[in-house]
Amino acid sequence: MIKINQKLDHPLEHKTECLILVCVEEKKPSGTLKKFDDEIAGAISHAFENKRFGGKPGQALLLNNIGKASNLLLVGIGKAKDVTAEKICQAAGTAAKLAEQSKFKSIAADLSAFEGIAKGKGGLYRELVGAMAEGVGLALYHFDNYKSRDEKDDPPSRVEKLTLLTTSKSLQASTEKSIARAEKIIDAVHTARDLISHPGNTVTPTYLAEHAKKMARKNKITCKLLDKKEMEKLGMGSLLGVSQGSDEPPVLIVLEYNGAGKKKAPTVIVGKGVTFDTGGISLKPGAKMDEMKMDMSGAATTLATLQLVSSLKLQANIVGIVAAAENMPSGSAIKPGDILKSMSGKTIEVLNTDAEGRLVLADALTYAQRYKPKEVIDLATLTGAVLHALGHQAAAVIGNNKAMIQKLKNAGEATGERVWELPLWEEYEKATKSDIADLKNIASPGVGAGTIMGAAFLKAFAGEQPWTHIDIAGTAWGFDRPYTNKGASGFGVRLLLNYLEKGR
Ligand code: BES
Ligand code: MN
Ligand code: ZN
Numbered sequence: 001m002i003k004i005n006q007k008l009d010h011p012l013e014h015k016t017e018c019l020i021l022v023c024v025e026e027k028k029p030s031g032t033l034k035k036f037d038d039e040i041a042g043a044i045s046h047a048f049e050n051k052r053f054g055g056k057p058g059q060a061l062l063l064n065n066i067g068k069a070s071n072l073l074l075v076g077i078g079k080a081k082d083v084t085a086e087k088i089c090q091a092a093g094t095a096a097k098l099a100e101q102s103k104f105k106s107i108a109a110d111l112s113a114f115e116g117i118a119k120g121k122g123g124l125y126r127e128l129v130g131a132m133a134e135g136v137g138l139a140l141y142h143f144d145n146y147k148s149r150d151e152k153d154d155p156p157s158r159v160e161k162l163t164l165l166t167t168s169k170s171l172q173a174s175t176e177k178s179i180a181r182a183e184k185i186i187d188a189v190h191t192a193r194d195l196i197s198h199p200g201n202t203v204t205p206t207y208l209a210e211h212a213k214k215m216a217r218k219n220k221i222t223c224k225l226l227d228k229k230e231m232e233k234l235g236m237g238s239l240l241g242v243s244q245g246s247d248e249p250p251v252l253i254v255l256e257y258n259g260a261g262k263k264k265a266p267t268v269i270v271g272k273g274v275t276f277d278t279g280g281i282s283l284k285p286g287a288k289m290d291e292m293k294m295d296m297s298g299a300a301t302t303l304a305t306l307q308l309v310s311s312l313k314l315q316a317n318i319v320g321i322v323a324a325a326e327n328m329p330s331g332s333a334i335k336p337g338d339i340l341k342s343m344s345g346k347t348i349e350v351l352n353t354d355a356e357g358r359l360v361l362a363d364a365l366t367y368a369q370r371y372k373p374k375e376v377i378d379l380a381t382l383t384g385a386v387l388h389a390l391g392h393q394a395a396a397v398i399g400n401n402k403a404m405i406q407k408l409k410n411a412g413e414a415t416g417e418r419v420w421e422l423p424l425w426e427e428y429e430k431a432t433k434s435d436i437a438d439l440k441n442i443a444s445p446g447v448g449a450g451t452i453m454g455a456a457f458l459k460a461f462a463g464e465q466p467w468t469h470i471d472i473a474g475t476a477w478g479f480d481r482p483y484t485n486k487g488a489s490g491f492g493v494r495l496l497l498n499y500l501e502k503g504r
Contacts, residue, residue, distance in 0.1 A: 001137060001183070001186055001187060001190060002136065002137055002140055002159055002160055002161060002162055003160065003161045003162070004133050004136075004137065004161075004162045004163075004164065004179050004182065004183060005161075005162075005163055005164070005179070006163065006164040006165070006166060006172065006175045006176065006179060007108075007163050007164070007165055007166075008165075008166055008167070008169060008172060009165050009167070010165075010167055011036065011108070011110040011112070011165050011167075012036060012039055012040070012068045013068065014108055014163070014165055016070075016106060016107060016108035016163065017070065017071060017104040017105065017106055017107065018062075018070075018071045018072075018073055018099050018102070018104040018106075018107045018108070019071070019072050019073065019107075019108050019109070019110065020073045020075060020092075020095045020099070020107060020108065020109040020110065021033065021036065021044075021072060021073070021074050021075070021109075021110050021113070022075055022076075022077050022088070022091055022092075022109070022110070022113045022114075022132070023044075023053070023055040023074050023075065023076055023077065023113070024055050024076075024077055024078065024079065024080040024083070024113065024117070025054060025055035025056050025057075025076060025077075025078050025079050025080075026048075026054075026055055026080075027048070027054075028045055028048050028049070029044050029045050029048060031113075031116055032110075032112045032113065032116065033113070036110075039068065040066050040068065040072070041066075043063055043066045043072070044063075044072075044074065047061055047063070047074065053074050053076070054076065055074075055076040055077065055078070056076045056078060057076055057077060057078040057087055057090065057091065058076065058090075058094065058482075059074075059075070059076035060073065060074065060075045060076070060091075060094050060095055060098050061073070061074045062074075062098060062102060071102070071104070073095050073098060073099060073107075075091045075092075075094055075095040076091060077091045077113075080116070080117055083117050083128070084414075085127045085128060085130070085131035085414065086131070086413075086414065086415065086416040088114075088128050088131035088132050088135065089131040089132075089134050089135035089138075089416065089483055090135060090416070090481060090482045090483060091135065091482070092109070092131065092132045092133075092134070092135025092136045092139070092483065093135040093136070093138060093139035093481065093482035093483030093484075094139075094482040095109075095135075095136070096135065096136040096139040096140050096159060096162075096483075097139050097140075097482070099159055100140060100157065100158065100159045103157040104157075104159060105157070105158070105159060105160050105161070106159070106160060106161040106162075106163070107136075107159055107161070107162055107163070108162070108163040108164070108165055109132055109136070109162065109163075109164055109165065110165050111129055111132070111164055111165060111166050111171075111175065112165075112166075112167060114128040114129060114132075115168065115171070122174060125171065125174060126174050126175075126177060126178045127178075129164065129174070129175055129178040129179070130178040130179075130181055130182045130185075131182075132164065133162065133164065133178065133179055133182035133183070133186075134182045134185055134186060134483070134494075135482070135483045136159075136162050137162075137182065137183070137186035138186055138189060138190075138483040138484070139482060139483040139484075139485075140158070140159055141189075141190055141193055141485055142156075142158070142485075143193065143194065143197040143487070143488070145194075145197075145198070164179065181312065184308060184311045184312055185308065185493075185494060185497065187307075187311075188304040188305070188307050188308035188311070188490075188493050188497075189304065189490035189493050189494065190490070191215075191300075191303070191304045191307060191490075192297075192300040192301055192303070192304035192488070192490035192492075192493055193300075193487075193488040193489065193490045194488075195208070195211065195296065195299075195300040195303065195304075196293075196294050196296065196297050196300050196476065196477070196487075196488035196490070197487055197488045198293070199293050200275055200276035200292075200293045200326070203275050203293070203296060204248045204275050204326065205243075205248055205249065205250050205251045205273065205275055205324035205325055205326060206248065206249065206251065207275075208251070208253060208273055208275065208296065208299055208303070208322060208324045209225050209251045209253055209324065211303065212225070212253045212255060212303055212322065213225065215303060215306070215307050216255055216306075219257075219306070219307055219310035219311060220257075220310060221255050221256065221257045221306055221307075221310055222255065222256040222257075222258075223253070223254070223255050224253075224254040224255075224256075225251055225252070225253055225254075226251065226252035226253075226254065227249065227251060228240065228243075228249050228250055228251075230252075231250065231252060231363070234343055234363075234367070235341065235342075235343045235345075236252070236342070236343045236363040236366075236367075237340045237341040237342055237343070237363075238340050238341075238342035238343070238348055238359045238360070238362045238363045239252070239323055239325060239359065239360045239362070239363040239364065240340075241334045241338070241340040241350065241359060242274070242280075242325045242327055242334070242353075242356045242359050242360050243325035243326060243327075244332050244333060244334060245280055245281075245327070245328045245329055245330040245332055245333025245334065246325070246326040246327070246328040246330070246333075247328075248275070248325075248326040250323075250324060250325040250326075251324045252321065252322070252323060252324070252363075252364065252367065253273070253299075253303075253320070253321065253322040253324060254319070254320070254321050254367075255302075255303070255306045255319065255320040255321075255322075256317075256318075256319050257306055257309055257310050257314075257317065257318045257319070257320075258317050259309065259310070259313060259314045259315050259316050259317060259318070260315050260316050260317050261317075264316075264317050264374075265317070265371070265372055265373055265374035266316075266317035266318055266319045266371050266373055266374060267316065267317070267318050267319070267373065267374055267375050267376075267377065267500065268318075268319045268320075268321060268368040268371055268373040268375070268376045268377070269302050269305060269306075269318065269319070269320050269321070269376075269377050269378075269379065269496065270298075270302070270320075270321045270322075270323070270361060270364045270365055270368055270376065270377070270378040270379070271296075271298035271299040271300070271301060271302030271303070271320070271321070271322045271323070271378070271379050271380070272295070272296070272297075272298035272299060272323060272357045272360060272361055272378070272379065272380035272381060272382065273296040273298065273299030273322045273323055273324035273325070273360070274292075274295040274296055274324075274325060274326065274327050274356060274357060274360060274381075275293070275295070275296045275324060275325070275326050276292055276293055276295065276326050276327065276328075277292040277295040277327045277354070277356065277357075278292065278327055278328055278329060279327065279329075279353065279354035280327050280328065280329050280333050280334065280353030280354060280356060281329045281333050281334070281335050281336060281353045282336060282352045282353040282354040283329055283354075284354060291477060294381060294476055294477045294487075294488060295327075295357070295381050296324070297379075297381050297472055297476030297477070297488070297491075297492075298322075298378070298379035298380040298381060298472060298476075298492075299322040299323075299324060300476075300488075300490070301379050301472070301476075301490070301491070301492035301493055301496070302320045302321070302322055302379060303320065303322065304490065304493045305318075305320065305492070305493055305496045305497065305500075306318065306320040308493060308497055309497065309500060312497075314500060314501065316500055316503075318500065319368070319371050319373070321364045321367060321368055322364075323360035323361055323363065323364035324360075325356075325360050327353070327354075327356045329353075333353065334350055334353055335350075335353070336350065336351055336352060336353060337349070337350070337351070338350045339436070339437045340359065342362050342363055342366065342461070343362075343363045343366040343367065344362070344363075344366040344460075344461055346362075346438040346439060346460060346461070347434075347437040347438045347439070348362070348434075348437055348438065348439050348440070348441055349434040349435075349436060349437040349439070349440040349441070350440075350441050351440050351441060351442045352441060352442045355441045355442045355454070357380050357381065357382045357454070358382065358441055358454055358457045358458055359441060361378055361380060361382075361458055361461070362457075362458070362460075362461045363461075364378075365378065365458060365461040365462050365463070366461050368463070369463050373463070373465055374465065374466075375401075375404060375465055375466040375467065375468075376462060376463065376465060376466070376467040376468075377408075377467075377468050377469075377470065377496070377499075378458065378462075378467075378468075378469050378470065379470045379472055379492050380454075380469070380470070380471060380472065380473075381471075381472055381473040381476050381477075382451070382454040382455075382469075382471045382473055383450045383451045383454045383471055383473055384450070384473060385449075385450025385451045385454075386450075386451045386471040386472075386473045386474045387473060387474040388450075389420075389422070389451060390420055390474055391474055392474050392475060392478045392479055392480045393418060393474075393475075393480065394412070394418035394419055394420045394474075394475065395412075395417070395418070395419045395420070395470050395471060395472045395474065395475045395491065395492070396419070396420060396421075396422050396451050396470070396471040397409070397419040397420065397421050397422070397468055397469070397470050397471075398421065398422050398423075398424050398451070398452060398455035398468070398469050398471070399424070399455075399466070399467050399468030399469060400424070400459065400462070400466065400467050400468075401466035401467070401468070403466070404466040404467075404468050405421055405468055407499060407502060408468060408470075408495070408499055409421070410502070411495050411496075411498040411499040411502065412495055414498050415494040415495050415497075415498050416481060416494075417475070417479075417491055417492065417494055417495035419470060419495070422451060422452050422455070423452065424452060424455055424456060424459065428449060428452050428453060428455075428456040429456045429459060429460075431443040431444065431447045431453065431456065432453065432456050432457050432460065438460075439457060439460055441457060451471050454469075454471065455469045455471070470492065472491055472492055475489060475491040475492075476488065476489060476491050476492070477489065479491045
């Protein structure tokens, strides 16, 4: 992770390889930007005049060797009245990537534009500064754990340091707070991305459990690990059915964070932790099967969110439950037609062993009921169908409570981790009924609505309290933002933090 600090300095006096200036969309530079422009012989207004840059979102322009600031990176954030933290985060991501491509090692960013936009609103100022730091930190994520250093004659250039520049002493404390918070967010998102990026022969259920144990110890979280024997005692036949074809033992990871009074009902977050999904006996096709190492993204988000809420000392009780298993075909694997008995007592006809996510989640959701939760959120890379519906732009949300879904949508808009609601009408629930068991894990051919059918199945185990299922199969991998990269996104961590911080 890059180092982020702040300095009280006039941006153009500050010695740096690259100075980032965020610019609002306007006809020609005004305010502080105009002042800077005057000091560098109109280099910025020139760019505006030539229409090479106008402060529009997504625009960036690198000006080399101009006067005092040797390299100036202009980045657009759109009209001042429409500026949001997400827009700053995106602009920061764009700027950071451009700076890294330009081989700068140390960069600085001027914050004075935010003073103008926030106009004395301290909360907004802190948010915008935080978004700047977050955008840069998130965009510069790299997963190179498996690259041999010495084999490379040309190591990639990396930005190592970001300095945020304020000219106002009174804003230093706020800026410091924003940086500290952003660092925790970046760290948590990177933790999730790492867990997802590691291959299936590293991240096994056991690895997830070890990670959870260490993370919990560092963060004053209680961690309980339920092994196969304990799950057998609880009757978790659904989860165990998925893992029975694999040599990797399954585990149920239970994390408890107590940031509020002991008696306060917790929010329970449940994550799908299928560390590799071959499809089982209903084997997946070979193309892109490697990407199924990401089928534990819900688990990664759950673990990272618990780490984050604890490091930020959120005043709430939050439980994280991860259902970790590997889905393999073998002589001991479940077969199409097999019937499993879940912890809830409900029996499940497994018509497709590749619909395994809902099977592991069923028992985890039942286990969640022990906490008499205020609400339950599950995150899962559950269906390929969500990619057809929403692509890589938004996760699907489906649940039993309008207010909860609205709150999640708001959190999605605020963080850029968008969610979109799909309906859960009773006709869908009817289509989960089996002829010979209580439920079947896939609907009959022709029913369609793959993402909804996944949720309809989960609803049978979710309890009566508010519950929302978030299908992140399209966003956990390949989520398309200036501050994300190819592969793992860590989608959901910033969404859930925002959601949890808004209270109820
Ligand atoms: N892990 C997959 C879903 C998935 C697909 C995640 C693409 C990420 C990218 C899940 O276990 C699965 O295989 N779902 C099946 C369900 C079907 C058998 C009803 C699917 O989507 O094809
Ligand atoms: Mn599957
Ligand atoms: Zn899966």
